[in-house]
Amino acid sequence: MARYEIFVTYKTGIFDPPGATAERALANLGHEGVESVRIGKYIQLAGDVSFEAVTEMCEKLLANPVIEDFRIETVEE
Amino acid sequence: MRFGVVVFPGSNCEQDVVGACRYLGLEAEYVWHGDTSLDGFDAIVLPGGFSYGDYIRCGAVARFSPVMNEVVRFAERGGPVLGICNGFQILTEAHLLPGALLRNRGLKFICRRVPLRVDGSCDWLDLPLGTVLEVPINHNEGNYTCDAATLERLNANGQVVLRYCEPDGSSAEDGSAPNGALDDIAGICNERGNVFGLMPHPERVVDPLSGGTDGQPFLTTVVRKLAEVAG
Numbered sequence: 001m002a003r004y005e006i007f008v009t010y011k012t013g014i015f016d017p018p019g020a021t022a023e024r025a026l027a028n029l030g031h032e033g034v035e036s037v038r039i040g041k042y043i044q045l046a047g048d049v050s051f052e053a054v055t056e057m058c059e060k061l062l063a064n065p066v067i068e069d070f071r072i073e074t075v076e077e
Numbered sequence: 078m079r080f081g082v083v084v085f086p087g088s089n090c091e092q093d094v095v096g097a098c099r100y101l102g103l104e105a106e107y108v109w110h111g112d113t114s115l116d117g118f119d120a121i122v123l124p125g126g127f128s129y130g131d132y133i134r135c136g137a138v139a140r141f142s143p144v145m146n147e148v149v150r151f152a153e154r155g156g157p158v159l160g161i162c163n164g165f166q167i168l169t170e171a172h173l174l175p176g177a178l179l180r181n182r183g184l185k186f187i188c189r190r191v192p193l194r195v196d197g198s199c200d201w202l203d204l205p206l207g208t209v210l211e212v213p214i215n216h217n218e219g220n221y222t223c224d225a226a227t228l229e230r231l232n233a234n235g236q237v238v239l240r241y242c243e244p245d246g247s248s249a250e251d252g253s254a255p256n257g258a259l260d261d262i263a264g265i266c267n268e269r270g271n272v273f274g275l276m277p278h279p280e281r282v283v284d285p286l287s288g289g290t291d292g293q294p295f296l297t298t299v300v301r302k303l304a305e306v307a308g
Contacts, residue, residue, distance in 0.1 A: 014222060015257070017180040061141070064134055064170065067177045067222065 001046055003076040004054050008063045009040035040068075078300055080105035081118035083148070083164075085139045090125035090161065090280065097283040101296055110142040120157040120299050121148055123164030125215070125278060135178065135218045136166035145171055157200045157299045158272045162216055165264070165274030174265055174274045175231070176223030182257025186217040190289075191255060191263075193277060194242040197235040199266035200302050201273040201295055209246040210239075210291040212277040214255070214263075219276040221258040221265075231265055239264035239275055 010016045016038050023037040043062060045054060054072050063070040082094045084107050091107060098105035108115065110128075115121060128139035139145070145167075152158045152173050160168035168174045181187060195208040204210075223231070231237050240261040241254040254261045256276070264275030279292030 013224075015179065015182070015220075017182050017184050017220070017257070021184055061133065061137060064137065064177055066169070066175075067179065 001048055001076070002050075002074065004045045004051075005073045005075055006043040006045060006054070006058060006062060007040060007071045007073075008043065008058070008068050009038060009070075011067055011069050014067050078104065078119050078303060079117060080120050080122060080296075081108040081115055082106070082122045082124055083108045083110060083144055084124075085110040085126070085128035085142060085167075087128045087130055088124050088126035088163070090163075090278065093278070093280045094122050094124045094161070097280040097292065098296055100284050101293060103296060103300060108144060110139070110144050112144050113147060115144075115147045115151050115156075118151075119303055120159070121151055123148070123158070123160040123167050124280075125162030125164060128163055128167065131163075131218075134166075134170065135163060136168075136170040139163075139167045140170040149173065152267075152272050155269065155271050157303070159201050159295070159299070160272075160274035161278055161280065162214075162219075162276055165276055166218065168272060168274040173272050174267060175227045176221055176259075176265070178218045178276070179220040179222050179257075180218050181216070181220050181255075187219070187255050188215045189213065189255075191277065192242050192244045192246070193239045193263050194246050194248075195238065196240050197238040197266070199236075199238050199270040199273045201266075201299050202238055202264075203298050203302070204294060207246060209242065209244070211282070211289060212279050212291055213281050214277045216256070216276055219256040219258065220254075221262040221276075223259065228260060231262075232260075234268055236265050236268065237262055238266050238273060239277070 019039040279295035282289035282292035
């Protein structure tokens with residue numbers, strides 16, 4: 001059984017409301033060095049599926065290519 | 078002339094749409110999301126709600142409901158399709174309309190009446206440009222976005238049918254969209270004008286009892302247009 005980790009993030013230039021809010025909240029907490037916060041999704045996926053199949057899952061359902069990028073890492077082949 | 082109102086698991090505005098149609102004397106029936114035929118329907122409405130609990134992304138799972146294959150085919154044949162709120166989100170996920178709907182800029186669920194300006198026309202709405210309507214919004218993810226090339230195309234083709242505006246119909250310099258939507262976009266149609274998606278809920282302002290009638294043209298226009306086509 002293969003195990004994958006998938007990271008889904010907003011594309012550059014897409015405004016990320018939760019990220020922007022976290023950014024302001026961190027500044028309010030006194031963390032003045034924070035320049036950018038982007039919040040995304042982390043997905044753990046396991047099964048008898050190939051990397052290509054997981055890529056297709058991301059393109060069709062797990063991410064929306066219109067607004068999001070995704071990165072798949074193979075944890076276990 | 079019969080409206081089909083699709084019910085997904087988690088839809089919660091289908092009764093409002095069917096009720097609004099019937100109030101106007103129009104025939105409307107529910108269509109289950111598992112159905113694989115739209116035979117007998119002349120116009121399709123994807124109603125508001127929280128299909129599949131909004132999991133993954135709003136509309137992302139509903140897009141793969143069996144009935145959506147038929148909705149796509151219906152739209153490709155030129156059949157009129159309207160997506161309201163979650164229905165709009167489903168239409169973007171299904172790529173029947175460009176762009177996507179992000180979380181509201183202020184991270185707040187917004188539920189109130191807003192002024193909208195008519196900036197274009199489609200099979201579902203054909204009012205004089207500049208007309209101001211007051212229609213309620215009720216959403217957490219209504220912050221429309223698309224890339225620069227798509228926005229240019231939408232504007233060039235007159236596909237931006239509705240924009241959020243000030244009560245007098247003007248646009249505020251820093252934007253009039255309560256949710257942060259790009260270019261104040263509240264509703265867009267496809268190039269052909271038969272597929273229309275909007276975040277506001279016109280079905281809630283059809284009966285004066287609920288405080289307005291500005292939503293009536295959204296349902297009556299398509300009836301008139303279909304009758305014209307049928308000659």
